[in-house]
Amino acid sequence: MDLSFSPEIEAFRTKVRTWFETDFPKDIIRKYKAGLPLTTEEVRRSEMALGQKGWLATAWPEEYGGPGWGIEEQYVFDEELERAGVPTVTPMGVIYVGPVIYTFGSDEQKERWLPGIRDGSVGWAQGYSEPGAGSDLASLQFSAKLDNGTYTLNGHKIWTSAAQHADWIFLLARTSQEDKKQKGISFICCPIDAPGVTVKPIITIDGNHVLNEVFFEDVKVPEDNRIGEAGKGWTYSQYLLGFERTSYARIGGKRAMLRHIRDVAMSTPDGSGERLIDDEGFARRLTEAEMAVDGLEMTVFRVLSAAARGGSPGDAASTVKILATTTHQQITELMVDAAGACAQPHFSFWAGQNDPGGSPGRDMATYFAGRAQSIYGGTNEIQRTIIARKVLGL
CATH class of the missing domain: 1.20.140.10 (Butyryl-CoA Dehydrogenase, subunit A, domain 3)
Structure with missing residues (x-):
């Protein structure tokens, strides 16, 4: 089996490696290599440097602003990013919710959310797990009640990575009670600074702050913040989880x-x-x-x-x-x-x-x-x- 890359891919590797060595913010690499936590400003600056180069949404189709790379270019890019000590891209926006939006979202939602995800200027968090619904995610009880075009969100999400850096959070919420627990779940987006949202840090055994609890108390979001059809959130979540698990x-x-x-x-x-x-x-x-x-x-x-x-x-x-x-x-x-x-x-x-x-x-x-x-x-x-x-x- 020949596992070597073609001369064209190796030339691409050299281009990527040179850019990381010469143009990526060196202060961020030094801090990341030292294992020190990045501030929200540093996270944004790191990802916007990639976004300005057009190298943040590397797996996106060209029609949505992706670079048009094949599997080999994407793989080599990820390899060089880690070799250079560049911070791992926060996946919740560009890897997780971005593909859900451009696959299942409306044209208005694509125009509203994709540019900020693609250029790294807007951060996202993932609101899936709850205290009683982790690996058995379909048991979630987070509620979203619709009244006159507005959802009222109530519940508690936990193990929410990077919520302290996020501007938006995408959520799985129960919008109706059905005979099968995978039904009646919708996929809803909410500003992290909306009234009634509280983010509480979780400090893990390694001493770092990566995870959070996020509480929602009568939080209002418009119906237009729901991706796709009501009650189809489980389907969209499974599509997303395929990207998450390969990441x-x-x-x-x-x-x-x-x-x-x-x-x-x-x-x-x-x-x-x-x-x-x-x-x-x-x-x-x-x-x-x-x-x-x-x-x-x-x-x-x-x-x-x-x-x-x-x-x-x-x-x-x-x-x-x-x-x-x-x-x-x-x-x-x-x-x-x-x-x-x-x-x-x-x-x-x-x-x-x-x-x-x-x-x-x-x-x-x-x-x-x-x-x-x-x-x-x-x-x-x-x-x-x-x-x-x-x-x-x-």
């Missing part, structure tokens, strides 16, 4: 972590002269992790190629989600083993963003953050059921 792959980032682990394992930080890479067991596990990333990469190519023909990754995206999250955890376990006794003493400083020990504290934080990957976006157990029923037909 977890991040091959370039995983390869960067493996290079970091190998560098640490090749060194002798304690001065003993003994290198971890010479330990047969550790070397075997590192090789197995590298092979797992290779396997994930091939799976991503297959799923994305199918999506290019059919428009959405579909249920096969569950395979990517499982492999991506288990591989990430496999790699971060090696990171902690490589950091050894240096990791834990520095983590308490790292969690307070004042780590004097550098890498070991960051590695420990990465490990802790990665524990959640096999849970969010639909637990891996749920993904295996989807594969069994909808992919394998069991």
